[in-house]
Amino acid sequence: MSTWSNALNFKKIPLTAQDNLPDLALVNLDDWGLVTLIGDDKKSYLQGQVTCDVVSLPADASTLGAHCDAKGKMRTIFRLFNHNNGYGFLQRKSVMASQLPELKKYAVFSKVDIEASDDVLLGLTGESAQAVVDQLFTGEGDVRVIKAGTAVKIDEDRWLLAVTAEQAETVVNAIVEAYNDVRLSDSTLWDLYDIQYAIPRIDAATELEFIPQAMNLQAVDGISFKKGCYTGQETVARAKYRGINKRAMYIVSGEAAQCPQAGDALERNIGENWRKGGTLIASYQYADNLAVALVVLPNDLDSGTRFRLAAQPEFIWTKQDLPYTLEDE
Structure with missing residues (x-):
């Protein structure tokens, strides 16, 4: 079992509303979860389940999307990216137990394995986050293959790192030792950035309450109105073309x-x-x-x-x- 976080103090950084956000912070995203999809049919299977266009997603980009029930109510909002020869599907940990079985429900008919990952999820935030990623990890684009994982650009101030539990300590130590001014934070700092950028999410308390447009998913490129059918698509389309939202x-x-x-x-x-x-x-x-x-x-x-x-x-x-x-x- 990995003990990478035992010697580090990830806690809420005491910020007032007038303070500048840290120039560089390493965030422990322990209340987020990652689902992996691997297999020949991963792309076509997921295309028929979610609101975003999986088929046209470039290898070096990520996208937001939603997984809905048949009535168009969202089970989750996720960020999708290429990860370890398959897809990574980042969402709130609080919905994993209820949403993952629904995502897997029809997978028995396709060549796709869908599982909860034990990867460690970390965030790099602040104005220096981009420079740190460029210095420590090779590659270009907004999604980069790194040792034992993937780095994903979230916005101008944030990167997500998804790495194996075995490599997490190495990655964290490399960042902490190379950048003396890095702050360590719990996931509340990530919450603040999500609020400032108005990035929607679904937790257990709001699961199956809203259609995608009620959380602005169309405004953050999380809905494709040109792709084929998917679960809940009729409701999502009516909300756009008939103004029911x-x-x-x-x-x-x-x-x-x-x-x-x-x-x-x-x-x-x-x-x-x-x-x-x-x-x-x-x-x-x-x-x-x-x-x-x-x-x-x-x-x-x-x-x-x-x-x-x-x-x-x-x-x-x-x-x-x-x-x-x-x-x-």
Whole structure:
């Protein structure tokens, strides 16, 4: 059994809302899971299961996507990339037990092996993350084969490293020894980046609650409207072409006594009353008690609408700008 993390202190970095994010941080992504798909039919099988276009995915790129039920409700949101002669399928660990059996349900009819991986998942974040990857790992592109694993570019400030448990200690020590100023963080720092970039996710508390467009998956290139059929495709297509979707995911911020959790209710102000307004998807609380979150809300709210956490009604929250547009092309 690997003991790579025993001697290292991955904990939440105490940041206030005014602080700059660390120039370089190594993040232990122990609440994320990886599924691997290997075999001759891996591409065609997955193409018929998920919202993204697996067939056209380049070897040096990754894509977001969703796996839905027959009604178009999402079991998970994942990041897909080429990994170890197959695919890696990154998702929240909290949905692994329920989602993986559904993904494997029809695999008996295809030449594909689908399993939960025991790879160690690490994040490199900050303005220096790209330079570190370029120095330590050879190759080009946004997905790179590295010793005993894969490096995947997430955005301009982040890389994911998926490596075997046997090699994790070597990789971590190489980074820590080469860069004295690297900060060690638990996965809350990754949460903060996901919120700032408005990257959707599904946890157990929100599984099978939303269609892909309710979490902006079309705005982050996680849905192909040109590929063939897949599970839930009829609902996803109707949401686009008939305008049946009435929700979207937004960034909200406000004070909090403690960090809210996925699935928590956000209320909206209507006149003198408060009503259920949305559902928390991900959140982060700064050291000065300001918190930021991703939340699914009605997509026709007035810009000045006020919000509050149902469990913490003493604090008022407001909606912030998204880093991308929700307008259809």
